Each structure stands twice: as structure tokens, then as C-alpha cells.
Amino acid sequence: MVSTERSIALQPQFWQLARQACLIGIGVNTIFFGVFLYLDARILAWVNVISVLMYSWAFSAFGKRQNTLATGLIWTEVVLHAALATLLIGWDSGFHYYLLLFFPALAVTLRGPMALAAMIVQWCFYIGLYLLSYWYRPLRPISDEALLGLNFFNLTVVVALFGFLGFYYVRTIKVANRKLNTLASVDELTQLLNRRQVTALAEAELARSERSQLVASAMLLDVDHFKLINDVYGHEKGDQVLQHLAKIITRELRQHDLVGRWGGEEFMVLLPETDLSLAESIAERLRSAIASHAWETNLGHDLRVTISIGVSESKPNETLTRLIKRADNALYISKDEGRNRVTVLQDLSKESELAKEVSRSQ
Numbered sequence: 409m410v411s412t413e414r415s416i417a418l419q420p421q422f423w424q425l426a427r428q429a430c431l432i433g434i435g436v437n438t439i440f441f442g443v444f445l446y447l448d449a450r451i452l453a454w455v456n457v458i459s460v461l462m463y464s465w466a467f468s469a470f471g472k473r474q475n476t477l478a479t480g481l482i483w484t485e486v487v488l489h490a491a492l493a494t495l496l497i498g499w500d501s502g503f504h505y506y507l508l509l510f511f512p513a514l515a516v517t518l519r520g521p522m523a524l525a526a527m528i529v530q531w532c533f534y535i536g537l538y539l540l541s542y543w544y545r546p547l548r549p550i551s552d553e554a555l556l557g558l559n560f561f562n563l564t565v566v567v568a569l570f571g572f573l574g575f576y577y578v579r580t581i582k583v584a585n586r587k588l589n590t591l592a593s594v595d596e597l598t599q600l601l602n603r604r605q606v607t608a609l610a611e612a613e614l615a616r617s618e619r620s621q622l623v624a625s626a627m628l629l630d631v632d633h634f635k636l637i638n639d640v641y642g643h644e645k646g647d648q649v650l651q652h653l654a655k656i657i658t659r660e661l662r663q664h665d666l667v668g669r670w671g672g673e674e675f676m677v678l679l680p681e682t683d684l685s686l687a688e689s690i691a692e693r694l695r696s697a698i699a700s701h702a703w704e705t706n707l708g709h710d711l712r713v714t715i716s717i718g719v720s721e722s723k724p725n726e727t728l729t730r731l732i733k734r735a736d737n738a739l740y741i742s743k744d745e746g747r748n749r750v751t752v753l754q755d756l757s758k759e760s761e762l763a764k765e766v767s768r769s770q
């Protein structure tokens with residue numbers, strides 16, 4: 409587990425987990441200290457004292473974010489401990505199991521070719537240790553019963569650590585997936601739903617309304633002369649205005665209404681179970697809340713921001729695209745008639761006339 413660019417980028421929880429593993433190392437080696445004293449294997453008892461010191465050092469190094477030093481200490485401890493115990497009391501003591509833990513750890517912390525190279529070295533070391541213990545008798549043999557007990561204990565600890573690693577990675581993947589889902593569905597600036605997500609949810613809502621024979625209404629809201637706000641007060645102020653507008657719109661709507669950022673300075677709202685006259689009054693409430701809000705500026709006066717809104721009501725078997733097209737046409741009228749106003753499109757003849765007018769003027 410040598411530190412590289414990639415290991416630095418690992419999640420802090422990974423280092424937290426490694427730090428907790430140091431505590432397990434301290435606990436396990438303290439138990440071993442007692443066991444080896446009891447078995448009169450004094451060299452190994454002293455090795456355990458050194459191991460406890462190394463894990464304590466690694467624990468403290470993780471606390472100071474010296475992750476490379478800490479992982480180096482753990483690696484050295486495990487490799488030396490496994491080698492010494494195997495040579496002194498034999499392969500059957502099961503201390504070599506701990507070396508296996510490094511294979512997934514290397515795969516995670518190192519880059520592809522480095523990880524592969526490190527795994528090959530680790531594997532050669534493992535096989536080398538096995539062959540040595542096969543060819544030579546243990547230097548300080550202990551009883552078969554003691555060997556069996558140690559083997560079971562070591563196997564249990566290693567299996568538990570593999571289990572923890574598994575849980576950690578499953579949790580990490582879940583958290584990453586949740587983040588990806590949020591990134592894919594939320595607009596970063598305003599934290600509203602992005603266009604893709606609000607479209608998907610609005611389509612589902614429209615289908616639900618259709619099944620229940622209810623109407624829904626759509627609104628398109630566009631900030632008036634937003635280019636001028638950017639030009640006069642700066643892009644950053646423009647961003648702040650958009651963020652705050654998103655908050656006002658959300659605050660003024662009901663919980664089950666859908667609101668998303670439709671484009672640069674344009675928002676889309678879908679109001680389930682809402683007919684045109686109710687939608688119009690909601691739109692008017694929004695317009696007036698925004699028009700009455702004063703933004704502080706660094707030019708010694710407050711900034712006033714207004715929005716124009718177009719509203720449309722769903723018709724049987726209508727697609728979302730069609731519903732929004734009508735709201736867009738209504739928005740065009742609001743802009744054309746002087747801005748800071750709400751327009752609803754009700755009758756179809758007016759709509760088709762307008763559609764022609766819009767296409768002529770675009």
C-alpha cells in the first residue's frame with residue numbers, strides 16, 4: 409500500500425478504515441504477546457511488542473495524515489511478522505494469511521501496472537516463504553495443538569478483515585452511485601433539477617394526470633434583460649441572482665410541484681392537478697414575489713429583477729413537448745408585451761395564430 413497520486417485521491421474514509429485496522433493490529437498483537445509468553449516462544453512475544461509499537465506509530469501517522477508513512481509501517485510489520493513467524497514456528501501457524509490482505513489493497517491503492525508489479529512481488533514472496541517452510545523445519549517448533557489454535561485464530565481475523573474490506577467497498581460504490589445520480593439530475597448552480605431530470609419527471613407526472621383524468625399546468629419563466637444584469641453587475645452577480653431566484657421559486661411552490669432549470673436564465677415548472685386559472689394565480693404570485701425582491705449590489709443601489717412567465721394547461725393525450733411549446737408561446741407574448749408579466753394560453757385558435765406569428769418573427 410505505497411502512496412501514489414491515486415492513493416492520495418482515495419476517499420478519507422479509506423484512511424479512516426486503515427486507521428481502525430491499526431487498532432485491530434494493536435489488539436491482536438497484544439493477545440499474541442500473551443499467547444507466545446505462555447507458549448514460551450519469547451522471540452515471537454518480543455516481535456509482538458515491536459508490532460504493537462509499529463501499529464501505534466501507524467495509527468498516530470494516519471491521524472496526522474502521513475498516509476504513506478503509516479501504510480509503509482503496516483506493510484513492513486505484516487511482511488516481517490509473517491516471515492519470522494513462518495520460519496520460527498512453521499507455515500501451519502497461519503501468519504502468512506495476513507499477506508493475502510495486501511492483494512486487494514494493492515489493487516486499490518496503486519495504478520494498474522504498478523499494482524500488477526507489486527502483486528507479482530508479493531506473490532513471489534508468498535510462494536518463497538511457503539517453499540522455505542516446506543524445505544526447512546521450523547527453527548522454534550511449538551505443539552501441534554498450539555499450531556492449530558493459532559491457525560484458526562489467524563484465519564478468523566483475516567476472514568473478518570476481508571469481510572470489512574468487502575463491506576467498505578460496497579458502501580463506497582453506493583455512495584459514489586448516489587453522487588453520480590445527483591450530478592446527473594441536479595443543476596450545479598441552482599441545485600434545481602436539471603432539464604433532463606425535470607423533463608423525465610414531468611413526463612411521468614403528465615402520464616399520471618392523464619390516467620387519473622386530471623389536468624396539469626406548465627410554466628416557463630424567463631428572467632428579463634438578464635444579459636444586462638450580467639453586463640452591468642458581472643457574471644458572478646448574475647449567478648447569485650439565478651441561485652436566489654431558484655430559492656424564491658421553490659419557496660413559493662407546493663412540495664409536489666416540479667421545478668427545474670430549463671436553460672441559462674429560464675426555469676420550467678410543472679404543476680400537477682392544477683388548472684389554468686389556478687396556475688395563472690400561482691404564476692402571478694411568483695412574478696410579484698420576484699419583482700418585489702431587492703438584491704443588494706456594490707454600486708450603491710438595489711437591483712430589481714423581473715421575470716416573464718408563460719402558462720399552459722394540459723389537454724387530453726398531449727405530450728409534454730406540446731404543453732411546453734404552448735407555455736413557450738405564452739412566454740413570447742409576455743416578453744413581447746413589455747415583460748414582467750404572466751400570459752396564459754387558453755384558446756386553440758389564438759394559439760395557432762400565435763404560433764404563426766412566432767415562427768414569422770424568429
Ligand SMILES: Nc1nc2c(ncn2[C@@H]2O[C@H](COP(=O)(O)OP(=O)(O)OP(=O)(O)O)[C@@H](O)[C@H]2O)c(=O)[nH]1
Binds near residue numbers: 631632633643671747
Ligand atoms: N451569470 C449567468 N449568466 C447566464 C447563465 N446562463 C446564461 N446566462 C446569460 O443570460 C443571458 C441571456 O440573454 P438573452 O437571451 O439575450 O436574454 P435577456 O437578456 O434576458 O433578454 P430577454 O429574455 O429578452 O428579456 C446571456 O447573456 C447569457 O450569457 C448563467 O448560468 N449565469
